[in-house]
Amino acid sequence: MPSFRAPRGTRDLLPDVWAGFARLEGIARSLSVRYGYREMEIPLFEQTSVFERGIGEATDVVEKELFRIAPRTEESESWALRPEATAGVVRAYVQHGMQTWPQPVKLTVVGPMFRYDRPQAGRYRQFYQWSAEAIGDAGPAVDAEVIEMGRRFYVEAGVPDVQVLLNSIGDSACRPAYLATLKSYFGGHEAELPELERRRLELNPLRLLDSKDPAMKALVAAAPKISDCLCEACQVHFAAVRAHLDAVGVEYRIEPTLVRGLDYYARTAFEFYRRGAEGQQQALGGGGRYDGLVELLGGRPTPAIGFALGLDRVLLTLEEVGAETAHETPPLAVVAGADPADTVSRLRVASLLRAEGLSVRAELATRKLGRQLETASKEHAHFAVIIGDELAEGNVQLKDLEAGTQRLVPLADLARELARAAKSHHHG
């Protein structure tokens, strides 16, 4: 057994798996450009307080899942690996004075995130997200645009039956009153509450709505609904978001129990789930409006909205439904040689072709020709360039491995011939 292995909750993404990630990242980048989001990168770690203040000290993400880096000395700063991108992006927005850019500032990040929780399928300590943030626009149209972009990602990735769950959680004008109502409602039934739910009543009453405890079902169903308590402005905003979604043909389900815990979250909250994903109630993505976060991290009051989509979970889902995840690009040609010992000629011809921009693998092992061709076939190379005695006259054999045909080609024409064949192969 190997004495070293990938750390718990992490995994090596070997080439065939990584090809799936690369494909998803390609779709994400393509959508970012089409929707006017500019890609950037932020550090993989930040001062711990960026997350503590940006995400909230009372959240699970910070309280028990934050991947902390042990300080090197007593005095040194406390660091943590990023559990999501939003806090860091907003920190960057403030640091670089992006409020002076044309608003809204639309940014995306693609990359690994870290959470120190117990691993499970589709839940890793290092996982990959595509996240998008639109900072500086309070209007409902942006909400719809963000949601539509997320929805389109799943369509283009090939994930079937993705459902948009939507809710409005109110804002600083109306949520405090709702929270009070909720608290007194559940407080009135405190005797019936399980232990866990009783603790939530104090910390985060909204979470009670989310409870999966069967004993809570009736109580939750009869609980006062946020939708009945929204202030005028929130109602108008929510209605406008829905109208915009309808206009762009995004279907959604209003989910009154969908919540975001913290004070600076406001109004729009949404999650992406796969319909009928039995057993795993893991979201494929989610997001919402976080008016208030910019201010919390030292900027001026600025409205913002964004999402984070989990690439690992998308890939997992694609495998579950038996969809094509990705294929690696095979080499156009393999340069093989009749004389196993003559690696010089093979390397030289390969170098020539590569200089012309062609993707070729040189067979450098001193194996006999049959083996060389066997490997080339297995890796689905389109052609084999076979070098033998004819090289003395400046010729090589160009073999089409799929058709099984071959012909003599002057070395001087080889690159051109292959390039032409490549074109017809890719479009044929």
Next chain:
RNA sequence: GUGGCCUUAGCUCAACCGGCAGAGCAGCGGACUGUGGAUCCGCAGGUUACGGGUUCGACCCCCGUAGGCCACCCCA
């Protein structure tokens, strides 16, 4: 962080009640010394996750640790 199930070759899995650790696939080589996904033959690959215990004897039973999976908590 809590509870449950699991761990044998690179991969998928066998091994009777506790009695000599095996096969298929993949890899490498040969049959075939200038022509490939087939076939046949061979080679290599193991401290049975790790550590301890019980036993004449442990892949098998017991304890611990690590890792994976499932359900919670929560989220991507």
